[in-house]
Amino acid sequence: MQALVDAFMDHLALERGLSHNSIQAYRNDLDQFLLFLQEQKIERPGSLTHSLILDHLIALREADRSTRTVSRHLVSIRIFLRFLQHERYIDLDPSETLESPRLWSLLPDTLSPDEVQRLLSIKNGKKTHLQRNRTLLELLYATGLRVSEIAALKVGDLQLEESTLRARGKGNKERIVPIAHTTVEIIENYLLQDRARYCKDELEAHVFLSQQGRPLTRQRIWQIIKEQARSVGITKKISPHTLRHSFATHLLENGASLRVIQEMLGHADISTTQIYTHVDQKRLQQTHKQFHPRS
Numbered sequence: 001m002q003a004l005v006d007a008f009m010d011h012l013a014l015e016r017g018l019s020h021n022s023i024q025a026y027r028n029d030l031d032q033f034l035l036f037l038q039e040q041k042i043e044r045p046g047s048l049t050h051s052l053i054l055d056h057l058i059a060l061r062e063a064d065r066s067t068r069t070v071s072r073h074l075v076s077i078r079i080f081l082r083f084l085q086h087e088r089y090i091d092l093d094p095s096e097t098l099e100s101p102r103l104w105s106l107l108p109d110t111l112s113p114d115e116v117q118r119l120l121s122i123k124n125g126k127k128t129h130l131q132r133n134r135t136l137l138e139l140l141y142a143t144g145l146r147v148s149e150i151a152a153l154k155v156g157d158l159q160l161e162e163s164t165l166r167a168r169g170k171g172n173k174e175r176i177v178p179i180a181h182t183t184v185e186i187i188e189n190y191l192l193q194d195r196a197r198y199c200k201d202e203l204e205a206h207v208f209l210s211q212q213g214r215p216l217t218r219q220r221i222w223q224i225i226k227e228q229a230r231s232v233g234i235t236k237k238i239s240p241h242t243l244r245h246s247f248a249t250h251l252l253e254n255g256a257s258l259r260v261i262q263e264m265l266g267h268a269d270i271s272t273t274q275i276y277t278h279v280d281q282k283r284l285q286q287t288h289k290q291f292h293p294r295s
Contacts, residue, residue, distance in 0.1 A: 001037060004045060005030050008083050029076035032060075039219060045084050050094045051237060053077060058241055062146060110246045111236070116141055118232045119243075129211070131194035133224050135186050136208055136216075140225075140240060142183040143167070144247035144265050147218050147240035153207045155191070160184050169266035177264055248273070 009027060012018045018026075036056045042048065053074075060070050074095070081093045111119065120141070122134040140150060149167045157166040163179050179187070191207075198213040199205045206215035216224075222239060229238045236242070248261050262273040 001034055001043065001045065004084060004089060005034060005080070007087075008080050011083055025072075026076050026079070029073045030080055032056075033073070033077055033080075040222075041219065045089045046091075048081070048090065048094050053095055055239060055241075062241065062244075110249045111234070111238075111242060113250065115234055115236075116243075116246060116250075119228060119234060121232060122228065129194065131190050132208060133228065135190040135194075136221065136224060137228060137243070138183055138186050139179075140243040141247055142180055143177045144244045145177070146244065146266075147221050149266075150208070150240075151206075151216060151218050151221060155205055155207055158187065158207065160188060167266065173266065175263065175266050 005027070008030070009023055012023050012026060033056055036059060037043075037048075037052070040052065040055075042052065056077075057070050057074060060073055061067075065073075078093070078095045081090065081095050084090045085093050120134065120137055122130050122137070136150070139145070140147075143165065145153070145167055146169065149169060152168060153165070157168075159165060159176075160179075163181060163184055164176050165179060167175055167177050169175060187207075195207070195209060198209050198211065208216045208221075210216060210220070218240075225238060225240060225243070229236075244265070248265060251261050251264075252258070258270060258273050262270050265273060267273045
């Protein structure tokens with residue numbers, strides 16, 4: 001993929017005559033897109049999909065990038081994909097159906113409380129790491145942590161006696177996130193049972209480990225979530241972002257203030273948190289349209 005980006009840069013310079021600064025701006029945007037694709041193990045342009053591009057845009061918005069910045073990234077990706085299509089590296093441009101990103105249109109589907117319950121219904125059995133996976137999903141929904149934050153979470157970050165944990169977000173900023181008592185019990189049982197087989201008690205060790213005792217990668221966490229969703233019949237497109245957005249949306253629907261949600265999510269700017277008001281408004285509009293006799 002890097003070679004194709006390099007060819008695109010040559011195209012911008014030689015055939016379109018863009019300035020050095022413009023070309024560098026395109027390269028910066030596409031380098032971030034390539035990094036995201038590498039994390040998803042996408043190596044060929046033919047594997048690019050609408051959903052992958054949308055996931056990348058969501059990740060940018062979650063990193064507190066402005067709507068204008070996210071829109072610029074989409075433009076860069078679109079022009080790159082049109083180049084690939086023109087050069088016959090791809091047959092169809094997967095970005096064609098993506099509209100310019102408004103704040104709330106970048107959100108993935110949220111799960112209903114019933115769907116969350118189904119997702120968390122991992123039963124005890126012989127399958128390896130059932131307890132770890134249940135704890136991972138429970139903690140993602142209970143705290144709204146980013147996938148990068150939960151992958152980096154260490155035992156020393158857990159303050160279970162106080163029902164809190166310490167999360168390190170963007171720019172290594174720390175915040176304290178509350179944990180429900182039921183979730184605390186699930187974490188304690190996991191630490192004493194499944195996790196203890198691979199790592200004894202080092203406070204600096206990561207909470208979620210592979211069978212080899214190594215920290216789970218972000219890619220593996222995505223895979224666990226998708227496998228569990230598929231196993232319980234959830235057909236919505238789902239990712240760690242889905243649990244984070246469900247966490248925030250359900251808080252808002254039950255009366256939590258935006259400021260509280262902003263603090264728990266670790267958003268630097270409350271405008272990022274305000275996307276959930278748009279989600280809630282959209283849900284209300286859909287309900288009105290479905291049930292009101294004048295709709």
